[in-house]
Amino acid sequence: MNSAKLVMRSISKRFGGIAALEQAGLEVRAGEAHALMGANGAGKSTMMNVLGGVVRPDHGQILIDGEVVSFASPTQAKQKGVSFVHQELNMLPSMTVAENVMIDAMPTRGGLVDRKAMRLRTAELLRRLDCTFSPDTLVETLSMGDRQMVEVARALVTDPGIVIFDEPTSSLSEREKRRLFDVVLGLKRDGVAVIYITHFLEEIFEVCDRVTVMRNGTTIETRDMHAITAGEVVTAMLGSVEAEERVRPAFISIEPPLLAASGLSRDGAIADVGFEVRPGEVVGLWGLLGSGRTEILRAIVGLDPLDAGELRWRAGDTLDIIRPDKLHRKVGFVTEDRRGEGLLLPLSVAKNISFGNLDKVKGAFGMIDAAKEKTFASGFVERLRIKLSSLSQPVRTLSGGNQQKVVFARWLGTRPKLFMLDEPTRGLDVSAKTEILRLTAELATEGAGVIFVSSELEEMMRVCDRYLVVHRGRIVANFYGDATKDDLMHAVSDGRVAA
Incomplete structure (x- = not known):
């Protein structure tokens, strides 16, 4: 050799x-x-x-x-x-x-x-x-x-x-x-x-x-x-070792629930799933590959049908029953497959950001105003520090980390109260991962609720305030931010409901 x-x-x-x-x-x-x-x-x-x-x-x-x-x-x-x-x-x-x-x-x-x-x-x-x-x-x-x-x-x-x-x-x-x-x-x-x-x-x-x-x-x-x-x-x-400590201190929200799910079931995928998400907190769904984490997210927003269960969404002072397809319009859903489901690869960065925000870039006769679109997109490019040569650059030519930021930018434009992030750092390097984690913490600090799914436990422990452990389509444990890696690993391997 x-x-x-x-x-x-x-x-x-x-x-x-x-x-x-x-x-x-x-x-x-x-x-x-x-x-x-x-x-x-x-x-x-x-x-x-x-x-x-x-x-x-x-x-x-x-x-x-x-x-x-x-x-x-x-x-x-x-x-x-x-x-x-x-x-x-x-x-x-x-x-x-x-x-x-x-x-x-x-x-x-x-x-x-x-x-x-x-x-x-x-x-x-x-x-x-x-x-x-x-x-x-x-x-x-x-x-x-x-x-x-x-x-x-x-x-x-x-x-x-x-x-x-x-x-x-x-x-x-x-x-x-x-x-x-x-x-x-x-x-x-x-x-x-x-x-x-x-x-x-x-x-x-x-x-x-x-x-x-x-x-x-x-x-x-x-x-x-x-x-x-x-x-x-x-x-x-x-050039320097990226710190692996938390990107913000663990936070316990005392706000009323933003979203409450109960009894969510789908044959062969999830069973009797119930949980709450409050404004300002990052709730991690943790489980091994195939445990049902992604299936829970997809069911909540109506991408997969539910056999049973109820979703309630805060409207003013009350939690009102809401259908998944209606909830879909109120949340920002960052899919685990950014290239296949999250981006329009041949189109420009500007068009990918404005897509989903067309009401904000419309001009006369309902047509897209190119100047408005450029101004709208450039604000998010600057905020998220997206590296590109121009707003007209095809999004497929960006690095993975910058592509993921474009997905975030589109959802930020809709100003949702709840973000659902499914493997948002998959395929990214250490530095880009940290940037995405910091953005996640920033969203929660600004008052949004966040559901965070990741296959990397160490990554979740840098950003999550609570952990819902998923095992074979069920939530089997609920831990707060001071939980240890051993706590979570023990719960997911045991598959038993924890106190």
Whole structure:
């Protein structure tokens, strides 16, 4: 594992007047898993887009197996053995596994697709990945973890020498993560150079041999994993270690409830769920993956039907019964899938912020007034410190943290009394996570109620005032802000109703 499979030297790239990469470098050996770390906007994606032929660098040099290469397209990069496993799965759900795996390299015979060869090659790749489903299985019937394996199989079709994993575990359960880690170890044994990009620090210490850290478009350092700590990685990423203490002191609201739920049930999802949310408090829904946290939020706002239960909303001095579809119009719901459900990716930042606030940007004859829209959006861009080149920039080109801020900006414009945040920091780096947590605390300080869902317990303990522990669709415990990690872990593993 001593030979350099890939060398990227002095890579520079500017978009407009903004430097995305400045003399950046990366060296990856054959048979190693190499972590590429950095905050959102550090240049990781641009660096990989240069390697993958998506972006042409302004300056610099790429060597693969000692040969200088230059890619004008992703096809050319793939021909030289570079493959991607993307965070956002690019599946064709109504087609078979074999069709998805071979979509870019369909074997032909007599001018027609050779379906037998396609199935045989796919079956070979599935065996290599220890998958039990058939090449003829429809992708839409697979779990998220199995779909990730299909994405990996597609990347391996051409027997690449370099495989890039971009946030591969962001949507996987713990069991599915273990399976993916086994795949990475298998690729290392086969002599493949693996580049592993993630925001989960613990993962790189489990599967990677070395780490390269980027900051502000520049390579900061490369170290062996056994010679660096998690704290040192964070320090290299941010310039200083981000404090893990609470973003505001725990708060006990004495205001009357803003929302009261009782007896909420949906067959197979949630059962007899009841709780209250008060103005000014952040209420965390904590539970393991699949416990029913997201299902509770979706039922409250009418995205999934309820079989039973009652919702009451404060209107003046009384709590009045309200239907979920009516409540939907009164809350700000930040979905866990910001790219699929939270944003209109091809549209500009300004249009994404004004969407949902059209009454505030209307001009004559009910048409959108471009000047009003720009003024409206710029106020939130400034308030949330969204990094962009212009308000007309397509929102898909922003970093993950800035995309999430755009989602927040849209809801802030509607001025809701209740925010429901479902995994609002998923896929973000340490610094961007802290910014989102501070924004969450700011919303509560200004008097809004907040329901906060996260898979990261340490993150919840930095911002929540109360914790509702969810186990198999039921709320089994209610803790205040002075609860310990052990209290919450014990409650969720026990599944018993706590006093």
